[in-house]
Amino acid sequence: MSRGADMSELQMTEKRAVILLSGGLDSATVVAMALADGYTCYTMSFDYGQRHRAELDAAARVARDLGVVEHKVIGLDLNGIGGSALTDSSIAVPESPGEGIPVTYVPARNTVFLSLALGWAEVLGARDIFIGVNAVDYSGYPDCRPEFIEAFERMANLATKAGVEGQGFTIQAPLQNLSKADIVKAGMRLGVDYGLTVSCYQADDQGRACGKCDSCRLRAEGFAKAGVADPTRYF
Numbered sequence: 001m002s003r004g005a006d007m008s009e010l011q012m013t014e015k016r017a018v019i020l021l022s023g024g025l026d027s028a029t030v031v032a033m034a035l036a037d038g039y040t041c042y043t044m045s046f047d048y049g050q051r052h053r054a055e056l057d058a059a060a061r062v063a064r065d066l067g068v069v070e071h072k073v074i075g076l077d078l079n080g081i082g083g084s085a086l087t088d089s090s091i092a093v094p095e096s097p098g099e100g101i102p103v104t105y106v107p108a109r110n111t112v113f114l115s116l117a118l119g120w121a122e123v124l125g126a127r128d129i130f131i132g133v134n135a136v137d138y139s140g141y142p143d144c145r146p147e148f149i150e151a152f153e154r155m156a157n158l159a160t161k162a163g164v165e166g167q168g169f170t171i172q173a174p175l176q177n178l179s180k181a182d183i184v185k186a187g188m189r190l191g192v193d194y195g196l197t198v199s200c201y202q203a204d205d206q207g208r209a210c211g212k213c214d215s216c217r218l219r220a221e222g223f224a225k226a227g228v229a230d231p232t233r234y235f
């Protein structure tokens with residue numbers, strides 16, 4: 001058999017996945033889970049005008065450390081529409097829990113991110129898209145709920161050539177019903193180096209965390225409840 005035929009056969013048999021990788025604790029764990037399940041992994045991050053751009057360096061480190069096939073960074077200007085403390089420096093990042101959906105919610109962010117991941121998955125011939133959303137220890141964002149994931153999967157299979165031709169997509173959210181402590185424990189079993197990750201909404205350029213925002217609070221509680229030393233660096 002020729003080398004070309006070998007490559008064609010490999011592409012038909014390998015399980016490919018596109019994984020949204022922010023550089024935080026959750027998404028790093030998802031990459032490790034997908035790899036452990038036998039997927040050939042392609043990761044995608046977004047430079048969308050976020051104030052915590054250190055997460056992009058963290059995403060690159062995680063992708064390198066876990067050995068994904070390709071890590072792609074897409075530039076977006078969500079800062080152009082504003083409406084979130086993560087993209088508009090005039091809106092303060094809250095440092096104590098509040099009621100309702102917090103101002104760190106970025107309008108339509110996961111919808112946009114999953115749409116671009118869907119496009120890349122179709123190009124790659126991947127049928128699975130992974131996202132690290134969680135509906136247990138989370139900030140209450142509407143685009144982290146199971147209903148959203150299910151609705152997006154239905155849309156993905158209506159709106160794509162692959163879906164119409166019967167090669168449908170599955171949106172995988174393996175952390176959906178896990179506590180932050182359970183996520184930390186799962187990642188530790190899979191060898192995730194959480195010292196490479198950045199979760200803070202207002203991390204400095206060196207990736208050091210504030211220790212006060214919602215994301216920092218949830219992360220610290222997760223390590224504490226898991227009984228695992230927290231490698232987070234604080235400023």
